[in-house]
Amino acid sequence: MSAEAPTLIGTSGDSLREAFGKALAGLASEFPKVVVLDADIAGGTGVHHFRKSNPERFLQFGIAEQNMMAAAGGIAAVGYIPVVTTFAVFCLRAIEQARLSLAYAKRNAKIVASHPGLDVGPDGGSAQALEDLAAFRAIPGMTVISPADPIEAALATRAILEFQGPVYMRTGRSPSKRVYGESHTFEIGKGHIVRDGSDVTIVACGVEVARAIEAAEKLAEESISTRVVNMATIKPIDSALLVRCAAETGAIVTAEDHNIHGGLGGAVAEALAATHPCPIEFVGVKDTFGASGEPEELAHHFGISAPFIADAAKRAIARKRT
Amino acid sequence: MLLDTKTASSATARVPELVANLEKAARFVRQHSIASIYHAGSGHPGGALSCADILACLYGAELNLWPSDVNDPTRDRFVLSKGHAAPALYAVAAHYGFCSPQDALSLRKLNSPFQGHPHVCDLPWAETSTGSLGQGFSVALGMALGLKMKASKARVYTLLGDGEMQEGEVWEAAMCAAHHKLDNLCVLIDYNKLQSDDLNDNIMRLEPLAAKWRAFEWAVAEIDGHSLRGILSGLRSASVTQGRPSVLICHTTKGKGVPYMEGKPQWHGSVKLTREQAEEALKALAASADEIKDFLDVR
Numbered sequence: 001m002s003a004e005a006p007t008l009i010g011t012s013g014d015s016l017r018e019a020f021g022k023a024l025a026g027l028a029s030e031f032p033k034v035v036v037l038d039a040d041i042a043g044g045t046g047v048h049h050f051r052k053s054n055p056e057r058f059l060q061f062g063i064a065e066q067n068m069m070a071a072a073g074g075i076a077a078v079g080y081i082p083v084v085t086t087f088a089v090f091c092l093r094a095i096e097q098a099r100l101s102l103a104y105a106k107r108n109a110k111i112v113a114s115h116p117g118l119d120v121g122p123d124g125g126s127a128q129a130l131e132d133l134a135a136f137r138a139i140p141g142m143t144v145i146s147p148a149d150p151i152e153a154a155l156a157t158r159a160i161l162e163f164q165g166p167v168y169m170r171t172g173r174s175p176s177k178r179v180y181g182e183s184h185t186f187e188i189g190k191g192h193i194v195r196d197g198s199d200v201t202i203v204a205c206g207v208e209v210a211r212a213i214e215a216a217e218k219l220a221e222e223s224i225s226t227r228v229v230n231m232a233t234i235k236p237i238d239s240a241l242l243v244r245c246a247a248e249t250g251a252i253v254t255a256e257d258h259n260i261h262g263g264l265g266g267a268v269a270e271a272l273a274a275t276h277p278c279p280i281e282f283v284g285v286k287d288t289f290g291a292s293g294e295p296e297e298l299a300h301h302f303g304i305s306a307p308f309i310a311d312a313a314k315r316a317i318a319r320k321r322t
Numbered sequence: 323m324l325l326d327t328k329t330a331s332s333a334t335a336r337v338p339e340l341v342a343n344l345e346k347a348a349r350f351v352r353q354h355s356i357a358s359i360y361h362a363g364s365g366h367p368g369g370a371l372s373c374a375d376i377l378a379c380l381y382g383a384e385l386n387l388w389p390s391d392v393n394d395p396t397r398d399r400f401v402l403s404k405g406h407a408a409p410a411l412y413a414v415a416a417h418y419g420f421c422s423p424q425d426a427l428s429l430r431k432l433n434s435p436f437q438g439h440p441h442v443c444d445l446p447w448a449e450t451s452t453g454s455l456g457q458g459f460s461v462a463l464g465m466a467l468g469l470k471m472k473a474s475k476a477r478v479y480t481l482l483g484d485g486e487m488q489e490g491e492v493w494e495a496a497m498c499a500a501h502h503k504l505d506n507l508c509v510l511i512d513y514n515k516l517q518s519d520d521l522n523d524n525i526m527r528l529e530p531l532a533a534k535w536r537a538f539e540w541a542v543a544e545i546d547g548h549s550l551r552g553i554l555s556g557l558r559s560a561s562v563t564q565g566r567p568s569v570l571i572c573h574t575t576k577g578k579g580v581p582y583m584e585g586k587p588q589w590h591g592s593v594k595l596t597r598e599q600a601e602e603a604l605k606a607l608a609a610s611a612d613e614i615k616d617f618l619d620v621r
Contacts, residue, residue, distance in 0.1 A: 035471070059467060062501070064494035070457040071498070073450055074464020077442075078472065079395070082464075096454060097491075101461050105442050105451045 016172035017114040019150030021046020023157040024083065025053045031161045033081045037072055039065050045085040045114040046171065069094035072109045073101030081108055081161060088113035088129035088170060095135055102166045103139045109167075110160050111136075116146070116170040117257030118290050118298040119207050128290035133205075134262025136168040137235045143188060144235040146170040146256075146264075148209035149179040152232060155186035163188055170206060174295045177210035179230065191238035197227035200313045201245035201252050205231050205264050207295075208255035208283070208304065215255075215309035226313060234264050239271040246276040251316035253281045255309050257299075260284035279319035281312035337551075340383060344550045347417050348378035352579045352607045354413035354423060357617035359593075360600035362430035365438065366591030367603075368583060370410035372514040372547070372574040373481060377414040379553040380479060380510075384561075389419040392447040398476050399449050399465050403458025404483035404512060405439035406591065411448070412436050420447045427620055438592075455483065456491030459509065463495050466507035466567075477561065481510045485517030488526045493538070499567040500539040507567040508560040509540075512547065514576035516587045532571055540569045547572025580606050 028034060028050060035057045042048040042058075051058040059075075061068035065086055072082035091098070091113045102109045113132060120128045137144050143165060147153040153171055160167045179194060186192075194209065195216055204212040209230045216226035227249055231238065246252060252272070254265035265282040272278060285302050299305040351374040359365035381387070385398045402411045409429055416423040421436075428434035435444035439453030449465075452458040462480035469476050486492060499507050513531070515522055522528050535542045541563045545552040553572065560568035576590070577583025580603040595603070597618065604614045 035468075056471075061498055062494075064491075064498065066456070066491040067460045067463070067494035067498055070460030070491070071464030071467065071495070073457075074401075074461040074466070074478075075468045076464075077399075077450060077461070078465050078468035078474075080468050080471070097457055097460070100451055100454050101457050 014150055014175045016147060016150055016153040016176055017044070017046040019153040020112060020157050020171045021049040023154035025049035027158060027161060028054045028057070031081065033079065034161060035059055035075060035080045035082055037061055037068050037075070037082055037084045039063055039068050039086045039090065041086060044087065045112070047085045065090045065094040066097050069097035069111070070101040073105055073107045076107035076109045081110065083110045083112055085112050085114070087127065088116040088132045089127055091168070092129060092132055092135060098136070098166070098168070099139050103141050106141065107166060108164055111166070111168045112171060113168065114171045115173045117206070118285065118302060118304065119172050119174050119257055119295050120290070121174060121295045121298065122292050124292035125289040130259045130285050130290060132168070132170070133234055133256070133258050133264060134266065137262065137267060141166060142235065143167045143233070145188065145233050146206040147186070147232050148206060148230045149176050151178065151180040151182065151184050152186055155184065156232065159186055159188050172207060176207060179209050179213065186232065189233050189236050189238060191229045191231045191233070191241040193227060194230050195226070195228040197225040198249055199225045199251070200317050201227040201229055201249045202255055202309060202313060203229045203231045203242070203245070203252060203264065203268050204255040205234060207257050208309070211299070211304070211306045212255050212309055214306035215313065218306060218310045219313055224313065224317065231264060231268070234267050237267045237271050242268060242271045243276045246272050246278045250320045251279045253283060253309060253312045253316050255283040255304065257304060258284050260286055279316045281316040283309050283312050341550050344378045344382045347382050347414065348374045348550070349607060350417045351377055351410050351413040353604055353609050353613070353617060354416060354426065355409040356580070356595065356600055356603045356607065358409045358412065358427050358429035358436070360595040360618060361427050361620070363594050364430060364592045365409055366406040367580070367593065367595070368516065368576040368589040368591060369404060369483060369512065369514065370407045371578045371580060371583065372576045373404070373407050373410055373512040374578070375548050375550060376481060376510055376512065376553055376572055377410055379550060379557065381414045381418045383554055384557045385479065386476070392420065396474060396476055399462065399478045401449050401458045401462040401478070401480040402440055402452055403462070403480045404455065404486055405452030405458065407481070407512070408436070408438060408440050411440060415447060421445070424620065455486040456489035456495070459492055459495045463499050463504065463507060466499070466504045467502060469506060470504065477506045477508065479508045479510065481512060483517070484511060484513045484515065484522055484528060485525070487511070487528050487531065496535065496538045496540065503565050504567045505564050508557070509567065509569040511569065511571050512574055513571050514574040516576040516585070516590060518587070518590050520587050535569045535571070540567050542569050542571065544571045544573065547574035548578060
């Protein structure tokens with residue numbers, strides 16, 4: 001008599017959250033201390049895979065992120081590696097718990113946040129966390145990671161479990177473009193030159209890496225040689241690589257699906273200002289909230305799509321001193 | 323801790339001796355808290371004095387916890403969720419040998435591990451870092467969940483303030499602990515009826531408090547938080563409760579033991595005690611002239 005189950009809209013497909021969720025389930029036996037904490041959105045964050053394979057290590061907290069985040073500190077204190085999973089906006093809701101009970105107490109806990117940035121799409125401005133990289137970056141001892149594609153999300157999942165200390169990692173909601181092949185390697189704290197060039201460097205993270213590559217291709221048509229760096233670790237940032245890029249290309253563009261204030265752009269500017277100042281242009285959401293729409297529409301509407309990155313590159317090059 | 327009250331048969335005979343020891347411990351906690359707050363020039367005396375008897379019972383009779391191995395995985399855990407009562411925690415820890423009483427008088431000083439609120443990286447036996455109300459409860463809950471997963475017999479205790487009940491996180495944790503049937507978790511509430519600015523009733527009413535916890539399906543007991551026998555009995559009941567967590571609502575007096583502080587919200591803190599106030603408080607707490615000198619004249 002019951003109606004047929006509805007078809008859920010917005011399947012995770014080839015997304016970073018799906019890649020993370022599958023990787024985590026696959027690593028469960030290798031990392032027996034890992035337990036997963038969920039606040040009633042396992043299907044959204046990708047940890048339904050882990051719940052299915054390891055139900056005894058899956059802890060349900062209900063829709064109560066503050067309690068979940070602080071409880072992770074207690075779970076870590078008795079010897080487990082808690083992986084706290086929720087949407088990026090709700091990590092902001094529980095950021096004070098992450099600060100005191102995880103970072104200040106130096107717990108080996110991992111926060112994995114799906115649904116960051118405009119990439120959230122139709123759920124709209126309330127759901128699109130554009131502040132999380134800045135906020136978590138400001139917490140002492142917190143490592144902050146935003147992988148570029150599903151391959152890297154899977155590699156980063158292993159890396160954060162091997163790493164000792166609190167980590168905040170973004171995944172992503174929407175099906176993602178592939179940046180890497182299966183041979184890619186990932187190391188926390190190391191940027192990766194995805195494409196080499198000599199006139200300008202685009203430093204990007206998350207979904208913006210694929211857009212930066214697209215921008216570099218457009219610029220190549222205009223004979224501009226563009227280096228693209230995937231800066232998947234926002235903190236600690238790979239200062240050595242940034243200094244090298246500043247010295248070798250003389251101009252930098254940062255690109256992130258995040259507010260232009262305090263995120264990747266801020267981290268890059270801080271790293272270069274003291275010793276290797278050079279023209280930097282910032283591509284990101286310009287200190288405003290998001291809106292409903294498809295991710296690609298939103299990227300264009302808010303000025304973080306490839307053409308905007310390419311324009312920023314030209315501005316940065318024009319500011320170089322000869 | 324020093325006497326194994328969990329062995330019921332031997333404990334019965336020892337109760338008068340135990341209570342006398344706990345009285346001594348509670349008196350020391352109050353005296354030391356006054357002294358450390360005096361030396362610090364700031365701190366929260368009211369809520370430290372109100373929970374002294376509870377802490378004495380926990381450390382002196384309930385917790386399976388020893389200074390010789392503060393990282394023993396089988397130990398019971400105590401989390402001071404009302405972190406501003408740190409002077410009382412440091413004092414009880416000093417009394418039972420987790421730190422030196424002299425060192426603990428460096429409360430709130432630069433380079434002292436005895437910060438204004440407990441920090442686990444400075445003091446491992448503090449179990450976690452607290453000071454932001456609500457969080458210690460959640461951390462204790464996480465410990466209880468983890469210990470259950472390990473099939474450990476260790477129990478987890480956490481002390482909350484009454485004003486702390488106004489934090490939403492407390493009720494998230496209350497719902498969660500009952501859902502997960504954490505009978506290895508015991509919450510104690512230092513119900514002194516006063517918070518930072520005024521009476522609970524004037525800031526944000528808590529009553530009916532016991533009914534709230536019962537509605538959350540906790541095992542609830544209301545006890546006199548200054549009756550050592552009452553606290554011990556409450557802890558005993560909690561330790562044999564199965565299938566649900568326990569809460570002991572401990573009715574207390576803020577500033578207990580120091581007449582000029584009792585029941586007055588202005589002594590919640592953070593306050594500076596003058597030499598005269600500290601001496602008067604220590605006298606009221608039955609410290610001898612020599613003890614007062616020892617407490618107040620350290621470098």
